[in-house]
Amino acid sequence: MISRLLPIGVFLLLGILLAVGLKIADQKTELPSPLIGKPMPEFTLPLLDREEVIVDSAALIGKPFLVNFWASWCVTCRVEHPVIEELAKAGVLRIVGMNFRDEPDDAKAWLQRFGNPYDMIISDRDGRTSIDFGVYAAPESFLVDASGTIVFKQLGALTPEVIEQEILPRIGMQGSVTR
Numbered sequence: 001m002i003s004r005l006l007p008i009g010v011f012l013l014l015g016i017l018l019a020v021g022l023k024i025a026d027q028k029t030e031l032p033s034p035l036i037g038k039p040m041p042e043f044t045l046p047l048l049d050r051e052e053v054i055v056d057s058a059a060l061i062g063k064p065f066l067v068n069f070w071a072s073w074c075v076t077c078r079v080e081h082p083v084i085e086e087l088a089k090a091g092v093l094r095i096v097g098m099n100f101r102d103e104p105d106d107a108k109a110w111l112q113r114f115g116n117p118y119d120m121i122i123s124d125r126d127g128r129t130s131i132d133f134g135v136y137a138a139p140e141s142f143l144v145d146a147s148g149t150i151v152f153k154q155l156g157a158l159t160p161e162v163i164e165q166e167i168l169p170r171i172g173m174q175g176s177v178t179r
Contacts, residue, residue: 033134033142033153040067040144041132048099048107048121055122061148064171065094066141068118068158069130071102072110074138080157081114087163088117092173097121100130100138143167 035041040057047053068084070077088095097118099107104123111121124130133142136155143152143166151170154162 033150035134035142035150036153038150039148040142040150041129043122043124043129043132045122045124045129048097048104048123051104051123055120057148060094060096060144062146063094064143064145065096065119066143066167067096067098067133068141069098069100069124069133069135069138071100071138072106073102074100076157077139078114080139080159081117083158083160083163085115085117086160087158087167088119092168093171094119098129098133099123099125100135101125101127143170145170 043057044054047055066087068080070080084095087093095118097116097120099121102123102125104125107121107123122129133140134153139157141154141158142150143154145151152166154166158167
């Protein structure tokens, strides 16, 4: 009798452990960034659409902005894209696209197909600047204040909730800019 109940008990125990593990994993979707409260990494990179134009990180300082690391090969970037478009339409924040380890022609074709919500798109083709920012995988976004200090990091896709609860309050706004 006990030998018949033992496999069922083990199965139930494994099920409980799995459920607890998934609950803990769900609560740990945000990785803290050691860059929060520190100046954004310095970089000098070309624009995606005009490679002869070089952008220095210092040129971005003066107003708050969002740096969004994305790529044409990134499936989640496609999911996030409409949210970024809505944020761009609201005009409350500059949005800088950082094209992450991508082929320029692929990135341009992706933008042609889905639209370009960015104020500018910087090409980080070799990924060195992404590494300096601590990017694990696209998409990731960093909110940078007017002085160039990183004040928030979003790992994964931006959502309307993240914009309303995390980004807008940090730039002194309340309410909703997305549907």
